[in-house]
Amino acid sequence: MTWKTAVAAVPYGGAKGGIGCSPGDLSRSELERLTRVFTQKIHDLIGTHTDIPAPDMGTNSQTMAWIFDEYSKFHGHSPAVVTGKPIDLGGSLGRDAATGRGVMYATEALLAEYGKSISGSTFVIQGFGNVGSWAAQLIHEKGGKVIALGDVSGTIRNKAGIDVPALMKHRNEGGQLKDFHGAEVMDASELLVHECDVLLPCALGGVLNRENAPDVKAKFIIEAANHPTDPEADEILTKKGVVVLPDIYANAGGVIVSYFEWVQNIQGFMWEEEKVNMELHKYMNSAFQNIKAMCKSQDCNLRMGAFTLGVNRVARATILRGWEA
Template sequence: MPNNKLERIHADSASTCKLCQIEMDSIHERLDMKMEEIDILDTPRRSFSVHFPVRMDSGKTKMFIGHRVQYNDARGPTKGGIRYHPELTVEYLQNLAFLMAIKCALVEIPFGGAKGGIVVNTKELSRGELERVTRAYIREISDYIGPFKDIPAPDVYTDEQIMVWIMDEFERIKGEHVPSIVTGKPLALGGSKVRKHSTALGGVYILEAALGKLGITGLDIKIAVQGFGNVGKNAARILHEKGYKVCAVSDSTSGILNENGLDIPAVIEHKSRTGHLMDFPDAKEITNKELITSDCTVLIPAALSDQIDLENANNVKAQIILELANAPTSSEASQILLGRSVLVIPDILANAGGVVVSYFEWIQNLNQDYWEEEKILEKLRKKMMTAFETVYPIYCEEKCSMRRAALQLSIERILEAERLRGNL
């Protein structure tokens, strides 16, 4: 039944986060949340846009629009990526910033959630124009970011070079070295080891814990990975190195399958050389849709959102779905999979390894003390395992989805911080 309390708040708030509405609607009764608690979570703490001119290579000046959303900072400075996209909107960034706040609370790192970016098609810019646009954006928002305010990171169509420009421009403005202003930097300028495969590795740690809980062991575990970008490729590589049988992988155009297991290093070399997965020897070509319903023990969606939906959820054969992509499973499909006892490990838990290692980079920058890979691996595994071992009992005891259990835990932690600060 509709909840009048929620309806009233959503109607009154023009800047309400739509994703937060959906998630709050799903758990408010379970947590017996008060109106003031819903209200404080329902709306970003800060959300702003900037307009700035940039001199282009042609000599003409062009105006650009940048956004930044700082969702909730009760647990610490906000943290989140900067993305460049021609269709970027504040509303979409609110959803992503909310998820970052939830993710940071879930793995117990002292950050809130943020997201930002520039409305731009990077393919239409020269490298020089891209640098000037980046630096101009940072000049506009420099008063609102900082190591103890808001720490950016790479996201869609941004990379470690762009993070260097952000750091350098911020340091010029402040007149001092501030490596902790941004994460995702090259190692030579204060980046952290393990960062480039941290999301995939964190997910693998969670997967192995889940396999243990379900008593799934042996060499017959078959794994299918949808998406062969950085995260999907590294997940397949790490699992192959650990001795698991990765039977199917796909990219945006096609997929390949070998029920006896693919030679993942050879697949990576083939994709690097040819630009695609097609024509890989000793493998059957399949579509992305066929990969989703292939005969596997573990399905890892690591590409786009809404890949598992109402149409194919009943045909999924996997016992575990590890969401390394953001929101790859629709809410309707999640209910179907829960009814079929398929364990869906949600994105806010499964792909949190990236922000955990970003946190480690921030600590190393602040202390000017850089860690060896073994130390980072140990700390990453501990963070991910602690989060899983806290969420899993809630999932079992309350017979709800892992997503709801994770959200419940995260929201309780954020509200506790708000109460301790006297905001509730």
């Protein structure tokens, strides 16, 4: 997260924390109690100017609402202590879609470098949760053809392009992917090696490894999930000429809009959704240009360029503050 926020030029550091459980197996009241007890344990470690949690896999705006409420019992009304909150509790418009929207902007910027666009490309997406479903909807809106898609409830394909809004409706009504009528069911193990222009892993880490990397047919991989490509796969893909857009840039849209939410909470002022999306676009494009310039000056690939950019920024700040050893 530290390198990600540095690449995005957001004035945050970075950390991750979590609870080892399967949220899907817990009732709403169990989830609430678990989140509140977790917050009681960490309330002295987090804070408006110390550490600001946000949703990730297995959590959502309701989880953030419980954190905000529990934290406020100890420290007084503090909406800025947590981001990704429901809009009614000071959440930002556009936060729910932010990571997926950032993925779409990142994809657009990368494809443009190669004279391509979303509308002329085919996409395969793993994961249909927060990130995957928003990325799929926004890519579909831009005219991109999502030809295969999978989550824990099934893996499906349609050469002519999946009707993503219809799939969203099906899922929101409680349907499983495998029961969607607008596509045929396929083997989950074939998803990541399916023919396509752009592959978007939007689920788990480590899904691209030395076993499946040699068979990947995509020309571009957008790392919407965190660390979906293990180092061996990265080497194999680079040798094959596959262009990999690294996670520390590709999925930074979520933390960028978390930053916007924090800014709004501190200002006590709510931005319109249009402004949120416009600012997100600016941040994503500017980060892409900076990574590109780094790749050019260091003659390196996008992952090395992004890390060099992030690490250099943190190093510069460290030296300026007089912290060097």
